[in-house]
Amino acid sequence: MLKVEQLTIATSSTTIVQEVSFKVKAGEWFALVGQSGSGKSMLSQAIGGLLAPNLQATGKIYFKDQDLSTLSKREMRALRGRHLSYVFQDYQGSFTPFRTIGQHFNEYQKTHGTHDKAARKRQALDALSSVGLPESLYTRYPFQLSGGQLQRVSIALALLLKPSLLIADEATTALDSVSSHRILELLFQLQQDTGCAILFITHDWRHVKKYANHIAVMKDGEIVEAGGKHRVLDHPQHPYTKQLIKAAPTLGKTLPSGLEEIQS
Numbered sequence: 129m130l131k132v133e134q135l136t137i138a139t140s141s142t143t144i145v146q147e148v149s150f151k152v153k154a155g156e157w158f159a160l161v162g163q164s165g166s167g168k169s170m171l172s173q174a175i176g177g178l179l180a181p182n183l184q185a186t187g188k189i190y191f192k193d194q195d196l197s198t199l200s201k202r203e204m205r206a207l208r209g210r211h212l213s214y215v216f217q218d219y220q221g222s223f224t225p226f227r228t229i230g231q232h233f234n235e236y237q238k239t240h241g242t243h244d245k246a247a248r249k250r251q252a253l254d255a256l257s258s259v260g261l262p263e264s265l266y267t268r269y270p271f272q273l274s275g276g277q278l279q280r281v282s283i284a285l286a287l288l289l290k291p292s293l294l295i296a297d298e299a300t301t302a303l304d305s306v307s308s309h310r311i312l313e314l315l316f317q318l319q320q321d322t323g324c325a326i327l328f329i330t331h332d333w334r335h336v337k338k339y340a341n342h343i344a345v346m347k348d349g350e351i352v353e354a355g356g357k358h359r360v361l362d363h364p365q366h367p368y369t370k371q372l373i374k375a376a377p378t379l380g381k382t383l384p385s386g387l388e389e390i391q392s
């Protein structure tokens with residue numbers, strides 16, 4: 129579904145992401161972990177054509193076998209939202225303060241071609257209830273919602289058009305642990321329901337352990353190790369992966385993945 133090949137991202141003076149390659153399969157929960165500043169967000173932005181203008185990307189990104197570098201800005205905009213969407217850590221920044229939640233849905237739906245007004249409203253109300261929110265929030269303003277509710281709305285918007293890939297960049301970092309747990313359970317449920325793949329960027333190994341199928345570990349702009357969850361968590365090869373896992377006491381004393389040892 130997503131294939132990144134030899135992707136390098138640089139400014140005129142510094143290389144930030146260096147020759148990164150990986151694949152995300154349909155329906156998979158792919159976790160990208162690594163220290164702050166290692167280039168995870170930049171990588172995720174490059175996939176959707178969202179890099180800042182001072183950054184240059186080289187290499188190839190294929191989404192469903194289509195080379196994204198061949199798409200025009202317009203085609204890329206159409207792809208975002210419909211086939212590939214994002215949930216960001218800074219969910220507040222995705223909302224315009226003096227527009228109701230309903231208006232946010234409306235605008236998004238119009239951009240992506242749902243022309244019938246009644247159908248838009250019905251779809252938006254259904255989307256709110258799919259993320260466990262009451263329909264009454266439709267007429268509220270973003271600042272009248274809690275952080276957890278607002279992040280639910282951004283998930284509802286991100287999944288509205290049933291994308292096949294959702295990029296969740298530190299989606300729960302700004303939430304308290306109860307809200308964060310609920311949001312992840314919701315994402316997991318929605319992933320089961322819709323079959324979308326998730327590229328999940330996180331610092332939190334508990335979430336990796338619980339939800340990921342596949343893990344890639346990033347350090348200083350490079351993927352230093354990647355593999356299935358069991359392999360990476362229980363039998364890490366790279367010293368940096370070993371160090372990160374060791375520093376995550378919440379993984380417990382049994383096998384870090386919590387799975388049974390593989391019998392060879």
Ligand SMILES: Nc1ncnc2c1ncn2[C@@H]1O[C@H](COP(=O)(O)OP(=O)(O)OP(=O)(O)O)[C@@H](O)[C@H]1O
Nearest residue numbers: 139144163164165166167168169170171180182183
């Ligand atoms: N537009 C930009 N121009 C130059 N450098 C940038 C730009 N945006 C980000 N950076 C730098 O690129 C590096 C990688 O940033 P990025 O946000 O991808 O890291 P990250 O791994 O996602 O970190 P975190 O986990 O803290 O979110 C950082 O050193 C950051 O300061």
